[in-house]
Structure formats: C-alpha cells, structure tokens
Amino acid sequence: MNAQGFKRLALAAILAVAILAPLGLKNYGVYLLSLWALYAIAAQGLNLTLGYAGQISLAQAAFFGIGAYISALATTAGMSFWLALPLAGLACFIIGALIGFPALRVQHHYLAFVTLGFNVLVFLVLRNEEWLTGGTYGVANIPRPALFGLSLGGPLAFYYLCLALLVLMTAMFWHIVRSPWGRAFAALRDNPERAASLGISIVTYTLLAFAIGSAAAGIAGAAFAPLVEYIDPTPFTLSLSLAFLLMVVVGGQGTLTGPFIGAALVTLLPEWLRWTEGYYLMVYALAVMVLMVVCPSGLTGLFDMARRRWERSP
Amino acid sequence: MTQALFDARNIARSYGGVTALNNVSFAVFEGEIVGLIGPNGSGKTTLFNCLLGQLRADGGTVRLRGRDVTGWRANALARAGLGRTFQLLQVFGGLSVRDNLIVAAQEHIATLARRLFAPRTLGLDEQVEAALERFRLTALGDAPAASLSYGQQKLLDLAMALMAEPDIVFLDEPAGGVTPSMLDEIGEILLTLNRVTGTTFAIIEHNMDFIMELSDRVVVLAEGEVLTSGTPEEVRGDERVIEAYLGG
Numbered sequence: 140m141n142a143q144g145f146k147r148l149a150l151a152a153i154l155a156v157a158i159l160a161p162l163g164l165k166n167y168g169v170y171l172l173s174l175w176a177l178y179a180i181a182a183q184g185l186n187l188t189l190g191y192a193g194q195i196s197l198a199q200a201a202f203f204g205i206g207a208y209i210s211a212l213a214t215t216a217g218m219s220f221w222l223a224l225p226l227a228g229l230a231c232f233i234i235g236a237l238i239g240f241p242a243l244r245v246q247h248h249y250l251a252f253v254t255l256g257f258n259v260l261v262f263l264v265l266r267n268e269e270w271l272t273g274g275t276y277g278v279a280n281i282p283r284p285a286l287f288g289l290s291l292g293g294p295l296a297f298y299y300l301c302l303a304l305l306v307l308m309t310a311m312f313w314h315i316v317r318s319p320w321g322r323a324f325a326a327l328r329d330n331p332e333r334a335a336s337l338g339i340s341i342v343t344y345t346l347l348a349f350a351i352g353s354a355a356a357g358i359a360g361a362a363f364a365p366l367v368e369y370i371d372p373t374p375f376t377l378s379l380s381l382a383f384l385l386m387v388v389v390g391g392q393g394t395l396t397g398p399f400i401g402a403a404l405v406t407l408l409p410e411w412l413r414w415t416e417g418y419y420l421m422v423y424a425l426a427v428m429v430l431m432v433v434c435p436s437g438l439t440g441l442f443d444m445a446r447r448r449w450e451r452s453p
Numbered sequence: 454m455t456q457a458l459f460d461a462r463n464i465a466r467s468y469g470g471v472t473a474l475n476n477v478s479f480a481v482f483e484g485e486i487v488g489l490i491g492p493n494g495s496g497k498t499t500l501f502n503c504l505l506g507q508l509r510a511d512g513g514t515v516r517l518r519g520r521d522v523t524g525w526r527a528n529a530l531a532r533a534g535l536g537r538t539f540q541l542l543q544v545f546g547g548l549s550v551r552d553n554l555i556v557a558a559q560e561h562i563a564t565l566a567r568r569l570f571a572p573r574t575l576g577l578d579e580q581v582e583a584a585l586e587r588f589r590l591t592a593l594g595d596a597p598a599a600s601l602s603y604g605q606q607k608l609l610d611l612a613m614a615l616m617a618e619p620d621i622v623f624l625d626e627p628a629g630g631v632t633p634s635m636l637d638e639i640g641e642i643l644l645t646l647n648r649v650t651g652t653t654f655a656i657i658e659h660n661m662d663f664i665m666e667l668s669d670r671v672v673v674l675a676e677g678e679v680l681t682s683g684t685p686e687e688v689r690g691d692e693r694v695i696e697a698y699l700g701g
C-alpha cells in the first residue's frame with residue numbers, strides 16, 4: 140500500500156473508532172471524547188501554522204478562549220449557536236491575521252515569546268474586564284444547541300456534534316494543504332527567500348497561516364463553551380497553549396493524522412495512566428521525552444517507520 | 454536609442470561601513486544576454502539582490518519597461534516578470550520535482566482565492582512536462598527535490614526560474630559547480646530560449662569561456678563600481694579588466 144492509501148486508511152480507522160468509542164461509555168468518558176475532538180480541531184489549526192507553514196505560535200489557547208467567550212456571551216444573550224460558531228471563527232481569523240504581523244519581523248523563539256505575550260494578554264483581559272467577560276465569575280448557563288429541532292443537549296448527541304465539526308474541519312485542512320496554498324506554505328517554510336523570488340507573497344501566506352490556524356482554535360473554543368456549559372478564564376492559560384503545541388509535535392507535525400493522535404494522547408493518556416496514582420504525570424512526561432529523542436517526527440513518524448519496515452519484510 | 458527593458462541607475466549599497474555598490478548603473482535591453490563579471494567580492498550578487506528586492510538599496514532607481522519599480526518586494530517583481538536564481542542553488546527539498554516546478558509558476562495564475570479551489574496543478578501540466586523534458590528530469594518528476602544529484606538540482610533550479618516565462622531572467626553563476634558536459638547543456642538551453650523564445654538574460658558568471666560565448670554584451674564590476682562594458686571581445690582585451698582580476 141502506498142503512503143497515500145495508508146493515510147486514507149488511518150483516517151478512516153480513526154473515524155470508525157471515534158464513532159464507536161462513546162457507545163457504552165459513561166458520561167465522563169463521553170465528555171473526554173468530546174474534549175478530544177475539540178482539542179484535535181485546535182491542534183489541526185496549529186498544525187497548519189506550525190507544521191505546514193513553519194511558524195511557531197504559543198497563543199492557540201488564547202484563540203480557543205476568544206472563541207469560547209464569543210460563543211458563551213453570544214448564546215447566553217440569545218444568539219443562535221449556529222451563528223455564534225462562524226462568528227467566533229471569523230473573529231479569530233481576523234485577530235489571528237493581526238498576530239501574524241510580528242511573524243513577518245521575528246522568527247522562532249522570538250516569535251514564541253511574542254505569541255506567548257499575546258496569550259497572557261488575552262488571559263488578563265478575560266480575567267480583568269469584568270463588564271464584558273464576567274471576570275473570575277465567568278459565564279454560566281451556556282446553552283447547548285439544537286439542530287433542526289433536534290436537541291444536542293445530551294452528552295452523546297453533543298459528542299457527535301463535536302465529531303462532525305472535527306470531520307468538517309479536517310476535510311477543510313485536507314483541502315487546504317493539498318491545494319496550491321498548501322504548496323505555497325511548504326515552499327515558504329522551506330525557503331522564504333526563494334519562495335518570494337518566485338512570486339509567493341511572504342506577507343499574504345504568513346498572515347493566512349496564522350489566520351486559518353487561529354480560526355480553527357476559535358471554532359473549537361466556540362463548541363467548548365456549550366460542552367462545559369460554564370467558562371471562566373482558567374482553562375485558557377499558557378499551559379493549554381503548550382498542550383496544543385505538545386499535541387502537534389507528539390502527534391507528528393505536518394501530517395493530517397498527527398493532531399488526532401496528539402490530542403488523544405494529551406487528553407486521554409493522563410486518564411488511562413491514573414492507576415499509576417501520583418506517578419502518572421511523571422510516566423507521561425518521561426514517555427514524551429523518550430518519544431522526542433527516539434523519533435522527533437512524532438508518533439506518525441514512528442508509525443511510518445514501522446510501516447516501511449513491515450513493507451520491506453517478505 | 455530604444456528604451457531599456459530593465460534599467461537600474463545609481464544603485465548604492467553598503468554593509469555597515471563597507472561600500473559594496475557605489476552608484477552602479479545597469480541596463481538590459483530586450484532580447485539581450487548580458488554577462489556580469491568581476492572578481493570575488495566585487496558586488497555582483499549584492500547588485501542582483503538590490504535589483505530584485507532581496508536587499509534594500511541605499512539609493513538609486515529601478516525601471517522595468519519604463520515603469521518605476523524601485524523598492525518593490527521580491528514577489529511583486531517576480532510577478533511583474535523578473536525571474537532569478539541564486540548563487541547557492543535553492544530548490545524546495547521537501548517538495549517533489551513537479552511541485553517545485555508548479556510552485557514556481559502558480560502565483561502568476563488566477564487570484565489567491567481562486568487558487569484555493571483550483572485543481573492541484575492549476576492547468577500547468579503541459580508546461581511542467583515540457584520543462585521536465587527540456588531539463589531531462591522526466592523520470593524524476595515525483596522524487597523529492599532533495600534526492601536529486603547536485604547537477605540535477607541545478608537544472609531544476611534553472612527550470613524553476615523559467616517556469617513563469619519571465620521577460621528577463623537573472624542568473625547568479627549558473628555554471629557554478631557544474632560538470633563540463635552539463636555546462637554545454639545549460640549553455641545550449643539558455644541560447645535556445647534566447648533565440649527562439651526571446652527571453653532576455655542577465656548572467657553573473659566566473660567561467661569566462663562560458664559567459665563570453667553566451668553574452669551579447671559584458672559588464673565588468675570591480676570594487677562596487679562598473680569598470681567597463683562592451684562586447685565580449687572588447688572586454689577580453691581590456692587591460693583594466695585583466696588588472697582587476699589579477700590585482701584582486
């Protein structure tokens with residue numbers, strides 16, 4: 140089987156597992172799966188910015204938060220979720236493009252610090268601008284949406300909404316990275332000077348990479364608000380941004396399946412490792428360290444290695 | 454006198470306190486092949502980079518078909534019809550040879566929004582296959598560019614600069630590090646393009662035999678200034694040129 144076919148099969152397998160997984164799970168398990176789906180969307184976004192376009196961002200949690208607050212404030216004020224969702228995506232697209240401007244001047248760890256600063260700024264606004272965000276009290280009673288009169292209020296129904304969003308967003312990313320845009324992103328990541336000499340606008344594509352990546356986080360955040368039904372600023376700190384980065388890097392940046400696996404690991408593995416009691420975080424941290432040393436291209440890279448070895452054996 | 458296709462006047466550039474270019478004027482006429490020669494460090498690459506938007510010049514003007522394009526970004530100049538290669542060959546190693554060729558022309562096609570929904574190859578298939586054939590890379594079309602030999606990458610690099618069918622192509626040492634047989638091949642391709650398609654070239658080169666045979670006109674740069682210019686024969690016989698090379 141070629142790499143393309145393998146990729147399709149992997150995606151189909153993930154989808155099948157994702158559809159069947161919640162059946163028989165308790166509410167908490169279904170909640171975790173929903174969280175996985177939304178984290179995977181945000182990770183997909185960061186994967187475009189980082190993995191395909193080569194721009195580091197430590198502000199993904201800020202956009203997740205902005206999306207969540209837009210959705211929470213809009214729907215508690217009576218707006219339909221189906222309007223709030225694209226609104227959150229659009230707002231994050233625009234703010235994301237603005238956050239892309241520093242990337243035109245600075246790169247790598249400097250850019251990391253700029254985006255980190257933005258994350259802190261957003262957190263402070265969420266916490267301090269009480270008139271708008273409710274401050275530390277947060278926003279409560281966030282309604283879950285209905286679709287064609289069908290309530291998506293139950294955990295299982297809401298999970299399938301999250302999964303549908305994930306499928307939709309993945310299809311979008313699949314299309315983008317395979318389109319001429321994806322080729323321009325790759326060229327820019329490889330060699331910006333050469334890319335520019337061929338007519339590729341560094342400004343346009345860098346801003347686009349940030350805008351699209353941020354919009355994905357905004358959309359994920361917009362669905363996160365009704366998932367948890369109550370939000371305050373605490374989830375949207377730098378540590379969530381680092382978690383998104385971890386999902387992308389551990390999963391395998393620049394691959395479509397990477398963010399699913401990365402998001403699954405970051406969301407689910409700590410739960411599965413609970414039996415190790417107080418040690419689970421240590422086991423987890425160690426596993427990540429070992430993986431990064433053994434296979435810097437992440438888990439999908441590890442699978443690729445295994446696949447090639449398997450193909451070579453008779 | 455006819456208007457120059459490309460006309461740069463009084464280009465100046467210094468690095469810190471060191472003057473790399475001191476009021477250099479450099480014109481290229483439609484259909485010409487202009488050689489740009491000069492000892493190491495004389496400012497040839499700096500000049501190209503100033504002319505093509507990779508470096509900001511400290512002063513001077515650049516005109517393309519009479520239109521002032523001074524200070525334009527590299528991508529805007531590329532879209533206005535200027536192609537180039539760099540002194541160190543630069544292909545996109547992670548992309549396939551085909552994708553390298555497509556990416557070299559895609560921004561010249563349709564609008565940004567349309568490109569998102571356009572077919573993957575943007576209708577460039579024929580042009581890509583023709584380029585592959587011309588540069589004898591057909592068998593390697595799907596290979597990652599990084600897997601090619603140096604000579605093949607050098608050909609790909611050149612093919613990329615030509616993909617968008619630019620009006621004028623700036624080449625920085627196309628013969629650098631290339632085997633003699635490949636050198637003949639490159640020379641032939643450039644001549645064919647010039648004579649048949651009418652492509653205009655400005656070529657930096659250290660290989661004297663190669664550049665003298667190819668050029669209609671040669672400009673000599675020394676210590677950031679134009680020393681002289683003329684036909685290959687005139688330049689070859691010029692005492693000052695010989696001195697500049699020996700004295701450097």
Ligand SMILES: Nc1ncnc2c1ncn2[C@@H]1O[C@H](COP(=O)(O)OP(=O)(O)OP(=O)(O)O)[C@@H](O)[C@H]1O
Nearest residue numbers: 468471473491492493494495496497498499500540
């Ligand atoms: N980035 C830079 N920073 C400082 N000085 C530079 C830089 N690039 C070039 N120079 C200096 O500017 C002068 C011109 O360099 P340039 O590379 O343009 O010469 P060149 O004619 O292309 O030489 P070569 O034939 O070796 O390629 C040299 O003295 C060089 O040392």
Ligand SMILES: [Mg+2]
Nearest residue numbers: 497498499540
């Ligand atoms: Mg040079």
